[in-house]
Amino acid sequence: MIPISFKRHRFSPEIIQHAVWLYARFTLSFRDVEDLLAERGIDVSNETVRRWFLKFGRLIAGNLRRSRPRASARCHLDEMVIKIRGRNHLLWRAVDDEGEVLDFLVQPRRCAKSARRLLRKLLKKQGFAPKRITTDKLKSYAVAIRKERLTAVHDQGLRANNRAENSHQP
Missing domain, CATH: 3.30.420.10 (Ribonuclease H-like superfamily/Ribonuclease H)
Structure with a gap:
């Protein structure tokens, strides 16, 4: 698992990872992710979600792929x-x-x-x-x-x- 540095970001790493995961996993638009986060009381813009995805998307996807359970035999x-x-x-x-x-x-x-x-x-x-x-x-x-x-x-x-x-x- 590659460590990801979330320094100098206003939101916690869990929120950033969740937003990127929502966008990548369910092929939602950035505005849809913004709406889902707003329902949970997190005020973030769609542009911020886009920047998070560009910055952290590949790293988070790689970590998820590595931690995915192995297929059955x-x-x-x-x-x-x-x-x-x-x-x-x-x-x-x-x-x-x-x-x-x-x-x-x-x-x-x-x-x-x-x-x-x-x-x-x-x-x-x-x-x-x-x-x-x-x-x-x-x-x-x-x-x-x-x-x-x-x-x-x-x-x-x-x-x-x-x-x-x-x-x-x-």
Whole structure:
């Protein structure tokens, strides 16, 4: 964790960090963050929030990324058809045990090459290979897992992949 110096600032470090976190996490406008802070009795302008974000945004984001809990050793892979400009494409998704999307990929075809591309992207982003991969019975997943030489247990079957199938629904 990189130490951040908040010297010569009128507001406490907790308020500055909270304002930057609100802006970055929920993609709010600076005026929205100003309003949320005003509801809590903190009188700060949107320009001040903007300056805080420019000065502390990267440092706070880096510290948050480092302190984020590691993803589980189980992941669920799924694909679904979406329309983009009237043409069908496949949205390939990797989801963890809690239903959080770990990674996604949009491809025009449903093939082993696309499944392998999703696996490579997931492995690069996560930094480690999952111990258990759950998929539906699409053969592309088995081919991709074999070609990537993963030692993960590959679960597939009826209703085994409900976590990924339902992760896009509220």
